[in-house]
Amino acid sequence: MGIFNRIFNIGKSEVHSALDKLEDPIKMTEQGIRDLKTDLNKSLQGLAEIKALAIRAKNDNAKFSNDAKQYEQKAIMLLQKAQAGQLSPQEADRLAGEMLKMKENADAEAQRTAKEMVQHENAVATMEQNINKLKSKITTYENELRTLKARAKVSEATKKINKQLAQVDSSSTISMLERMKEKVAQDEALAESYGAIALESKSVNEEVEAVLGSTTSSDALLALKAKMGLLGSGETTTTNDDVPPPPAS
Structure with missing residues (x-):
């Protein structure tokens, strides 16, 4: 009978706990x-x-x-x-x-x-x-x-506010910011990498043109005026032909 009483008391306590x-x-x-x-x-x-x-x-x-x-x-x-x-x-x-x-x-x-x-x-x-x-x-x-x-x-109302504030964990916020910083750094590095690849893909002729410079629209206009004899005394033409050739090896 003792075990049954214990079971009954346990069940009763659980019921009281649920009611509480x-x-x-x-x-x-x-x-x-x-x-x-x-x-x-x-x-x-x-x-x-x-x-x-x-x-x-x-x-x-x-x-x-x-x-x-x-x-x-x-x-x-x-x-x-x-x-x-x-x-x-x-x-x-x-x-x-x-x-x-x-x-x-x-x-x-x-x-x-x-x-x-x-x-x-x-x-x-x-x-x-x-x-x-x-x-x-x-x-x-x-x-x-x-x-x-x-x-x-x-x-x-206070409980809801405090619960919301408690859910905003400072450590998780800092961790999220660190992840954002790391992603931005990765994106910046990736952009720089694409830029380097773009420079490496230029042809030799493009590199030479970049060094020597190409004829601009103003140079072409001056050359046309010189051909027509329309240049004044103060105007001179400068073309790529005026560039001295590279020294012989």
Whole structure:
């Protein structure tokens, strides 16, 4: 049985752990406030019922007290009739005695209802005090809930920002910059390599022309003017023929 108990306890702990992860403080607080409001409604209903009992006891007490007075007054009136000769003494005594018995019963009921009235009024006072405390708690919890919701929004936004900032790793950023520098350096070296290959691919004639220079459009214009005899005294022509030949080997 020990192994089964251990398995059951492990399973129960896992369930509690899963429930803890699912718990939402805001939702739990909202549910708690709803439960308190349900209790408050029940308490108000109970308060109304107790107040009704207190009112009933008060009315009954007033009725029985009034009845007792009336019975006593009737007994007095019967005895007065006997004194006036309007009623025989025996009959007056009998009826007056009945009135006094009824007065006694009414007084007893008045005392009973007076006690009930006091008990109900004390219960009403106690219940009203508890209800006021419950209302105060509900108000406090609702204010705390509003604060909790505001804090939750701020913390959630802060968490998202911090999470984004945490994901921007400085070492990875530096590594990325180093890779970019290396790629740029490789591209520059490759461009220089292509330039060197382009220079190496020039023909010998292109190299000679680059050294000696080729006839430009201005040189051709001067040569044409000289042929037509249009050159002024200050203008001279310079062609490739004027370049001295290379020394003989």
